[in-house]
Amino acid sequence: MNEFFKEVFTPGSIVQLATLASLIASVNFGVVGTYVVARRITYIAAAIAHSVLAGIGFAVFARAHFGWDWCVPVLGAIVAAVISAVVIGYVSLYLREREDTIISVVWAVGMSAGLLFLYYSPGFNGNLESFLVGSILYIAPADLWIMGGLGIVVVLLCLFFYNPLMAVCFDEEFARLRGVNVPLYFMLLLILTSLSVVLLVQLAGIVLAIALIVLPAAAGLHATSKLWHAMCLATVLAMIQSTLGIAWSYSVEIPAGPAIILLSAASYLAVFGWKWWQSHLAASAPRQP
Amino acid sequence: MGAALDFRKANFRYREVPVLVDVSLRVEEGECVAMIGPNGGGKSTLLKLALGLLKPESGGIQVFDHAPHTGCRLIGYVPQHLHFDPKFPVTCMEVVLMGRLDRLPWWGRYSPEDREAAHESFRRVGLAGMEERPFASLSGGQKQRVLIARALFTDPRLLLLDEPTANVDLTVEERFVELLEELRAKVTIVLVTHDLGLVERLTDQVICVNRRVHRHRVSDLDGDTLRQIYSAELREQHFGSCACPVDEEKAPRK
Numbered sequence: 001m002n003e004f005f006k007e008v009f010t011p012g013s014i015v016q017l018a019t020l021a022s023l024i025a026s027v028n029f030g031v032v033g034t035y036v037v038a039r040r041i042t043y044i045a046a047a048i049a050h051s052v053l054a055g056i057g058f059a060v061f062a063r064a065h066f067g068w069d070w071c072v073p074v075l076g077a078i079v080a081a082v083i084s085a086v087v088i089g090y091v092s093l094y095l096r097e098r099e100d101t102i103i104s105v106v107w108a109v110g111m112s113a114g115l116l117f118l119y120y121s122p123g124f125n126g127n128l129e130s131f132l133v134g135s136i137l138y139i140a141p142a143d144l145w146i147m148g149g150l151g152i153v154v155v156l157l158c159l160f161f162y163n164p165l166m167a168v169c170f171d172e173e174f175a176r177l178r179g180v181n182v183p184l185y186f187m188l189l190l191i192l193t194s195l196s197v198v199l200l201v202q203l204a205g206i207v208l209a210i211a212l213i214v215l216p217a218a219a220g221l222h223a224t225s226k227l228w229h230a231m232c233l234a235t236v237l238a239m240i241q242s243t244l245g246i247a248w249s250y251s252v253e254i255p256a257g258p259a260i261i262l263l264s265a266a267s268y269l270a271v272f273g274w275k276w277w278q279s280h281l282a283a284s285a286p287r288q289p
Numbered sequence: 290m291g292a293a294l295d296f297r298k299a300n301f302r303y304r305e306v307p308v309l310v311d312v313s314l315r316v317e318e319g320e321c322v323a324m325i326g327p328n329g330g331g332k333s334t335l336l337k338l339a340l341g342l343l344k345p346e347s348g349g350i351q352v353f354d355h356a357p358h359t360g361c362r363l364i365g366y367v368p369q370h371l372h373f374d375p376k377f378p379v380t381c382m383e384v385v386l387m388g389r390l391d392r393l394p395w396w397g398r399y400s401p402e403d404r405e406a407a408h409e410s411f412r413r414v415g416l417a418g419m420e421e422r423p424f425a426s427l428s429g430g431q432k433q434r435v436l437i438a439r440a441l442f443t444d445p446r447l448l449l450l451d452e453p454t455a456n457v458d459l460t461v462e463e464r465f466v467e468l469l470e471e472l473r474a475k476v477t478i479v480l481v482t483h484d485l486g487l488v489e490r491l492t493d494q495v496i497c498v499n500r501r502v503h504r505h506r507v508s509d510l511d512g513d514t515l516r517q518i519y520s521a522e523l524r525e526q527h528f529g530s531c532a533c534p535v536d537e538e539k540a541p542r543k
Contacts, residue, residue: 038377167387171373176362177340178390178443216307225378225423 004247015250018136020145022242022260024151025199026216030235031158032196033217034227035189039169044092044190046210047103048084049197053206055080056131057117064121072133074123074146077201078193081194084110089190093183111206136246136256139202147199154192165189166227203242204257215264216241219271237267291354293318293447293477294339296502299348301334308334312348312502318446321469322479323488326498332481333369335498336449340366353446362391365437365445369452369481371446375425381435382420385410388442410438430457437465447477456482466490 007015036045059076062068084106091102119126159164168185169176176182193213200209220234245260294316301309309331316322326332337343338350341357352360365388385407386399393399398406403428411417414434419427424435433453440448454462462484469478479496482488488495488507495505 038374040374160397163393163399164390166379166383169389170377170384171387173342173368174366174387174439175390176342177364178387179362179365181510208423221378225425226380226383227378230378244431 004250007250012141014139015246017139017144018140018256019243021136021139021147022203022246023239024144024147025196025203025212026242027155027235028151028196028199028240029216029238030233031155031231033213033238034191034220034231034234035158035165035169036193036213037217037221038230039189040189040225041190041193042210042214043100043103044085044088045213047107047191047195048081048108048190048194049201049206049209050107051084052077052081052198052201053114053131054117056112056201057114057121060121061117070272074143074198074202076171077198078150080110081198082191085190085194086187089183091185100221103245111117119223124224130205131201132207136203141200147202150199154195157188157192161185161188161229204260208257208261211261212238212242215261215268219264220267222268222275223271225241238264248252291318291351292316293320294479295349295351296335296338297339297349299345299350301331301338301343301345301406307500309338309345309498309502310500314496314502314504316447316477316479316496318353318477320494321473321492322494322496323492324479324481324496324498325483325488330499331502332498333451334453335367335502336479338483339449340364362443363446365440365443365448365476366442367433367448367450367453369455377425379424380421381411381416381424381427383406384424384435385420385439385442390437407438407442410442413441413468414438415461418483430461433457434461434465434508437468441472445476447479448472449481451480451481452483453480454482454487462487474477 004015007013008019010016036042055076055078056073057076059071059073060079062071062076088099088103088106092099095102110230115128118268129189164175164185165178167178167180168182168189172182172186175185196213197209200212203209204212216234216238217230219237220230220232224230224233241263242260245263248254248263249256292315294314296312296314299312300307301312312335324332324335334343338345339352339357341352341359349533350357354360354362355363377492382404386403388407388410389399389403392403408417408420411420414437416431416434416438419431420434424432427435433455436451437453440450453531454465457465466487472478473491478491480487480491493507495507496498497503497505
């Protein structure tokens with residue numbers, strides 16, 4: 001652990017970059033994750049996360065075959081995530097009964113396309129695992145800037161549109177009657193989710209990203225009764241969990257993504273258990289006859 | 290002055306099943322009318338057409354001389370079903386404030402005047418002091434009253450209430466009637482209800498909705514007839530023989 005702290009405060013070290021990246025992303029998990037969990041669209045977020053592989057795959061493919069050196073994997077991921085968000089959002093808004101089918105299709109097609117692009121990319125060194133379960137210890141300073149920029153945009157939009165977004169999540173019909181452009185805000189929420197997912201994929205990989213969106217927010221929502229309280233709590237929890245997770249993974253040399261997620265799950269269970277214990281105490285308190 | 294609600298030969302069907310047939314109906318501004326009819330007879334559909342949430346297959350609908358999707362902002366609507374997530378983390382105050390979403394300034398925060406007016410709405414429905422309680426922790430009747438407060442907070446010209454007394458107890462209902470009696474002088478009210486006692490106390494005007502729509506005066510229907518309509522609720526075939534003629538032809542099948 002001492003090693004870890006020494007590394008964290010070493011400018012430009014791998015551990016410092018990873019910790020900074022996870023702290024930036026934590027604000028996103030907290031804010032966007034809370035909307036996602038409260039609106040019950042975690043499965044949409046999961047589909048977007050998996051479809052991101054198509055964009056990453058295409059970027060690797062394009063660099064190898066067309067020599068598009070500007071086409072970095074993060075860019076591909078962003079484009080793929082936004083496209084799947086728009087497709088799923090459109091289906092969800094206008095063709096409601098087929099929503100779950102389309103989500104599964106986007107999920108599977110995105111992954112398949114990504115795998116094929118990677119298969120046909122000769123320069124690709126075959127490190128598929130880093131996309132699937134994350135590679136936080138390979139974050140470059142340039143990634144940090146992209147993550148920071150995306151994070152700021154996403155959080156500002158979420159805070160700026162806090163009231164209409166909350167209304168759209170809580171009571172879509174009433175929001176529509178008050179002249180709120182419900183489809184526009186729902187689409188905005190999905191696009192913000194997709195951008196956050198891209199950040200998460202950097203940290204924890206495609207398969208595990210969804211856990212980071214869901215777990216801190218679920219813990220926050222369980223413990224509070226206001227949306228923005230839940231956002232703050234989820235952000236703080238995510239920051240603690242990801243820092244501890246990186247420390248843990250660094251000390252005993254295990255992958256960081258799974259370490260962070262297991263810690264998140266543990267703290268969610270702790271919040272759940274605490275709330276259950278409180279209601280248990282309240283129920284078993286002696287009553288006046 | 291235009292009518293609060295104006296339906297002209299409106300038709301609506303879900304898939305193949307006609308729900309409302311040839312509906313012509315005017316509710317003048319300042320009126321207080323009750324809407325009765327059996328479950329599945331089309332009452333909620335009629336309200337949703339007026340709100341622009343559904344579009345008629347044919348015919349015209351106007352709300353204060355506007356198309357429903359713009360006129361709906363003049364309507365304070367209290368839905369019948371609490372169709373939203375019961376665990377959603379939101380306080381009663383936040384729910385009521387949603388009534389002025391359309392007046393949010395560009396920076397997206399409610400003004401102190403809005404908050405003061407919201408407190409006033411809480412007082413009017415008898416929920417003063419409950420503002421910061423989580424909405425999820427309220428009983429069904431209290432939730433209903435919060436939704437009424439939200440509708441009042443929109444400063445509506447027309448209140449559409451879809452069975453507002455369905456899950457409230459008698460004392461609450463009494464306060465609610467007093468509130469409606471007070472509001473009747475200021476806004477147009479359309480009240481969907483199964484509670485005939487409520488109808489008789491509030492209004493002389495009844496709209497019967499059972500696929501077709503007819504307007505009656507309560508005084509033209511004696512108490513027995515009205516009670517028959519309601520006993521017919523469970524046995525729909527009786528409905529045709531009483532005050533509100535049911536559509537004779539069955540739902541056409543293609």
